[in-house]
Amino acid sequence: xxxxxxxxxxxxxxxxxxxxxxxxxxxxxxxSNNPSWYQQAPGQTPRTLIYNTNTxxxxxxxxxxxFILGNKAALTITGAQADDESDYHCVLYVGGGIWVFGGGTxxxxx
Amino acid sequence: QVQLVExxxxxxxxxGSLGLSCAASGFSFNSYAMHWVRQAPDKxxxxxxxxxxxxxxxxxxxxxxxxxxxxxxxxxxxxxxxMNSLRAEDTAVYYCARVPNQGIVTSPPTTWGRGTLVxxxx
Numbered sequence: 399x400x401x402x403x404x405x406x407x408x409x410x411x412x413x414x415x416x417x418x419x420x421x422x423x424x425x426x427x428x429x430s431n432n433p434s435w436y437q438q439a440p441g442q443t444p445r446t447l448i449y450n451t452n453t454x455x456x457x458x459x460x461x462x463x464x465f466i467l468g469n470k471a472a473l474t475i476t477g478a479q480a481d482d483e484s485d486y487h488c489v490l491y492v493g494g495g496i497w498v499f500g501g502g503t504x505x506x507x508x
Numbered sequence: 509q510v511q512l513v514e515x516x517x518x519x520x521x522x523x524g525s526l527g528l529s530c531a532a533s534g535f536s537f538n539s540y541a542m543h544w545v546r547q548a549p550d551k552x553x554x555x556x557x558x559x560x561x562x563x564x565x566x567x568x569x570x571x572x573x574x575x576x577x578x579x580x581x582x583x584x585x586x587x588x589x590x591m592n593s594l595r596a597e598d599t600a601v602y603y604c605a606r607v608p609n610q611g612i613v614t615s616p617p618t619t620w621g622r623g624t625l626v627x628x629x630x
Binding site for chain 1: 543545552553554555558565566567569570603608613614615616617618619620621622623
């Protein structure tokens with residue numbers, strides 16, 4: 399069974415830069431996995447930030463960027479703001495029509 | 509604008525069945541693959557199923573395969589999820605979501621409905 403890994407938690411200082419990652423339990427992540435990233439504040443619907451590795455969703459500021467970093471997908475947030483404090487989820491296409499979400503990363507801005 | 513509105517969920521006994529629908533508007537529904545994604549209380553997102561634009565290709569998470577059925581009626585701009593043999597662990601908010609850019613099943617969910625809560629409990 400394919401497992402998608404994310405850091406359980408991360409913290410960043412206001413104005414700082416943070417990179418979250420999304421990996422596979424076995425193997426490397428590539429653009430073929432169409433990695434996508436979502437932000438979810440408590441009690442809210444997920445908001446799509448990045449899809450297909452590096453395409454920013456409409457209305458998402460360029461402080462958010464997605465790319466492949468080594469053998470993982472990555473999401474970098476620059477100039478962190480208080481309202482960036484949220485859960486961040488990634489999803490990967492693992493073949494055969496199947497998608498798998500990671501467990502999510504809880505980002506704290508302090 | 510693009511809108512996805514899930515039907516009301518509810519409380520179902522273990523072993524029971526429930527059908528969800530997702531009414532789509534603001535885009536050419538028959539050109540887009542669609543996903544169902546769920547989120548158990550205080551847990552992460554879990555992908556459930558995806559259906560191609562024409563209903564010809566459907567895929568499921570192992571956790572729901574054989575129990576859930578995804579389908580669509582393009583004449584009514586509606587996506588469905590029929591859930592049978594429900595278990596306590598199926599308790600979650602269920603979201604329908606559209607892919608971007610008239611994509612196919614290998615495209616991720618990008619536009620989300622607001623979700624509907626399904627509770628499986630006796």
